[in-house]
Amino acid sequence: MERLETVDDIVELYCVASSPGKSRLYVGLGSLFLVFAVIGVWVPGWPTVSWAVPAAFLFSMSSEGMFRLTLTNRYFGSAMFDYYATGKTIPQHAKYATVGLIALMASISSYFVWLVSTKGDGVLADPSSWNGADPGFGAGTVILVGLIGMWYVGFRVPTRE
Structure with missing residues (x-):
């Protein structure tokens, strides 16, 4: 175009x-x-x-x-x-920054979701002591959605030349 x-x-x-x-x-x-x-x-x-x-x-x-x-x-x-x-495109550096920020925020978010809902009051080195109500689905969902967002921006959004 x-x-x-x-x-x-x-x-x-x-x-x-x-x-x-x-x-x-x-x-x-x-x-x-x-x-x-x-x-x-x-x-x-x-x-x-x-x-x-x-x-x-x-x-x-x-x-x-x-x-x-x-x-x-x-x-x-x-x-x-x-x-x-330019046909709804973004520059390459903006794409890298966006994918990087999605990765960072999804990582931080999933860690805090895991910390609160999976680990609970347990000891980090002893998974059997983790007493949270979530077996890890919350943190896994945040990571999955982050990966989908990174894929979409990385491969589906056109790059400006």
Whole structure:
């Protein structure tokens, strides 16, 4: 695919807000996610960014004007423009960093899940003393999901040349 050069070219190819029904759906879901993000400001442990990012995505897809605003935003517009202009690709270094962060966070998360739910109050060197309620499925699930994410980013997301 050749690189798209203008915002108009990108909007013409990728803007999906072609029907009022889709627009309302995207605005409705974006509003719901935004409410969840605002709740995260006050409720400890409730994520904020994890809800705000999809909300921004849904709002940008809700109308051509919002999509244009996303592509021309002074803070992150150039990255979004490059992503769409090159056919929804990411640079190789970003791919490495993303896969590395997924591996790191999945490892840390699975360790803490194992520590709390499998090991419990037991002694590390004596597995028979582990008194947690989970035989290891929680930590294994976190590792499996992390591996799927690493595979997806590594092999399914196109790399920018």
